[in-house]
Amino acid sequence: VGMTSARTRERLVLRLAEKGISNVRVLDRFRAIPRHIFIEEALSSRAYEDTALPIGAGQTISQPLIVASKVQELLKDKTLDFKYKKILEIGSGCGFQSAILSGIAEHVYGVERIYSLVKKSSNLIRKLGIRNVSIIHADGNNGYLNSAPFDAIILSAAIEEAPINLLDTQLASNGVFIGPIGKTTQVLTKIIKKRSKLYQEELEAVNFVPFLPGVIHD
Numbered sequence: 001v002g003m004t005s006a007r008t009r010e011r012l013v014l015r016l017a018e019k020g021i022s023n024v025r026v027l028d029r030f031r032a033i034p035r036h037i038f039i040e041e042a043l044s045s046r047a048y049e050d051t052a053l054p055i056g057a058g059q060t061i062s063q064p065l066i067v068a069s070k071v072q073e074l075l076k077d078k079t080l081d082f083k084y085k086k087i088l089e090i091g092s093g094c095g096f097q098s099a100i101l102s103g104i105a106e107h108v109y110g111v112e113r114i115y116s117l118v119k120k121s122s123n124l125i126r127k128l129g130i131r132n133v134s135i136i137h138a139d140g141n142n143g144y145l146n147s148a149p150f151d152a153i154i155l156s157a158a159i160e161e162a163p164i165n166l167l168d169t170q171l172a173s174n175g176v177f178i179g180p181i182g183k184t185t186q187v188l189t190k191i192i193k194k195r196s197k198l199y200q201e202e203l204e205a206v207n208f209v210p211f212l213p214g215v216i217h218d
Contacts, residue, residue: 012030020069021069029100035096037128085107086108087151087154088111090111090157092111095125098110113214113216150175152175158180159181167198175193176193177189178191178203187205189203
């Protein structure tokens, strides 16, 4: 239980702060959400290290710093009580990032292609008492048209080029997209939609698992 204590979580928060995460709301989300419940029990002693870890089904839980950077970018220039109406996370995996995002949105929609992860993440999120996250078993390639448009779209796997079609059809005006883009090397990229124009900004070099189309039913 020692490793799951608030004190251990606080150490991760301090590490994130040292690495440039200064937004109070982001740090508070990392205090609030227990990362250890989202990973395999055998690895739970490493849950609060700033590192990516396997979560089964050939997938990983992202490095905390990368998740924190994405959320900090979403909150840039926003007031302390600002909330996005709807956030779409494509490739929601174990559900940790969706749980973090639930504190800055009225509703989070997570799309995940692997059914076992959909089931597991939905249970964990429910267990934490989070009621404003829906995890959907679907091909992330198609976004989630049923609840579009979204004020923010977060991509948790690497694509080769900006998903123009998705941004045109499912990102709201003044909405923001953040995700890793690139072929051999990837850059975490922020795209803002103003009226129907897209403005792109490169944030930092990253290394994500590649985005895969289709769904897996078990």
